[in-house]
Amino acid sequence: MPGPAAGLISFEGFGKSFEVPGGTVHAARDVNLTVDEGEFVTLVGPSGCGKSTLLNAVAGLFPASAGTVRYRGQPVDGYNRSVGYMTQSDHLLPWRDVAGNIAVPLEIQGRSRAEIRERVQALVGLVGLTGFEKSYPTQLSGGMRKRCALARLLAYDPETLLMDEPFGALDAQLRLGMQIEIRKLCRDLGKTVLFVTHDLDEAVALADRCAVFSPRPGTIRRIVDVPLPRDRDLLRLRHDRRYVELTAELWDLLAPSIATHADMEPTR
Numbered sequence: 260m261p262g263p264a265a266g267l268i269s270f271e272g273f274g275k276s277f278e279v280p281g282g283t284v285h286a287a288r289d290v291n292l293t294v295d296e297g298e299f300v301t302l303v304g305p306s307g308c309g310k311s312t313l314l315n316a317v318a319g320l321f322p323a324s325a326g327t328v329r330y331r332g333q334p335v336d337g338y339n340r341s342v343g344y345m346t347q348s349d350h351l352l353p354w355r356d357v358a359g360n361i362a363v364p365l366e367i368q369g370r371s372r373a374e375i376r377e378r379v380q381a382l383v384g385l386v387g388l389t390g391f392e393k394s395y396p397t398q399l400s401g402g403m404r405k406r407c408a409l410a411r412l413l414a415y416d417p418e419t420l421l422m423d424e425p426f427g428a429l430d431a432q433l434r435l436g437m438q439i440e441i442r443k444l445c446r447d448l449g450k451t452v453l454f455v456t457h458d459l460d461e462a463v464a465l466a467d468r469c470a471v472f473s474p475r476p477g478t479i480r481r482i483v484d485v486p487l488p489r490d491r492d493l494l495r496l497r498h499d500r501r502y503v504e505l506t507a508e509l510w511d512l513l514a515p516s517i518a519t520h521a522d523m524e525p526t527r
């Protein structure tokens with residue numbers, strides 16, 4: 260069995276095609292990527308290049324069409340219970356308050372009432388929602404809803420977080436607040452993160468490494484190391500020369516595919 264050098268998650272010649280009416284969509288091809296435990300890897304690339312497909316494959320939502328996806332050295336075969344998923348929409352239950360929403364995974368796991376109360380309180384504190392336990396989703400700001408969704412995700416205590424543009428709908432200030440939050444939480448809790456974003460600043464600000472995709476069928480064009488400190492100050496990144504250079508490098512890599520990316524038809 261592969262040892263730790265093989266990484267926590269590995270894509271080995273991974274490819275995925277979907278049969279759709281009128282043809283086959285080749286979503287991803289020949290993807291090779293190893294993600295180490297505790298690493299924060301961002302995925303960027305043109306729309307439709309297969310970024311979400313990679314997350315879905317790690318979650319075990321479908322099998323690979325080519326190659327292999329491994330988790331802890333084992334091929335992903337069926338639902339991967341070691342991962343938690345967060346998307347742009349928060350899917351909070353409107354009829355439950357903050358505490359009730361965060362409690363959902365714990366209730367499903369059959370935890371005792373006392374245990375649930377204690378864990379919910381800890382999670383509320385962790386994401387900065389203390390005092391809002393009894394608020395309903397409609398009474399929360401966009402950023403607070405995200406915090407609530409994040410606390411619910413952490414209630415599962417997944418080893419790995421799969422995040423698909425989780426802050427895409429937030430305005431710039433709230434987004435920055437959530438970015439600070441997620442980096443700190445993941446570092447403190449030792450989580451491994453695969454994070455899809457269209458925002459190149461976000462891709463650099465959060466990442467230990469950033470994988471840049473080519474247009475569909477997407478493959479990794481370049482893996483960019485982000486040599487910023489692990490405890491980087493996101494509020495001051497704009498003054499950091501390395502950050503400015505790295506975001507410019509990503510722009511240069513992606514600009515040609517943005518300019519030519521007009522084809523959204525299935526490739527047959």
Ligand SMILES: Nc1ncnc2c1ncn2[C@@H]1O[C@H](COP(=O)(O)OP(=O)(O)OP(=O)(O)O)[C@@H](O)[C@H]1O
Pocket residue numbers: 277278279284285286304305306307308309310311312313475
């Ligand atoms: N379950 C599916 N069935 C059919 N086609 C799919 C499925 N999932 C993804 N696709 C297609 O595969 C391609 C890649 O989709 P994917 O969502 O992975 O791209 P993406 O890079 O995440 O896109 P975006 O940045 O726009 O969210 C797209 O053409 C999409 O329509």
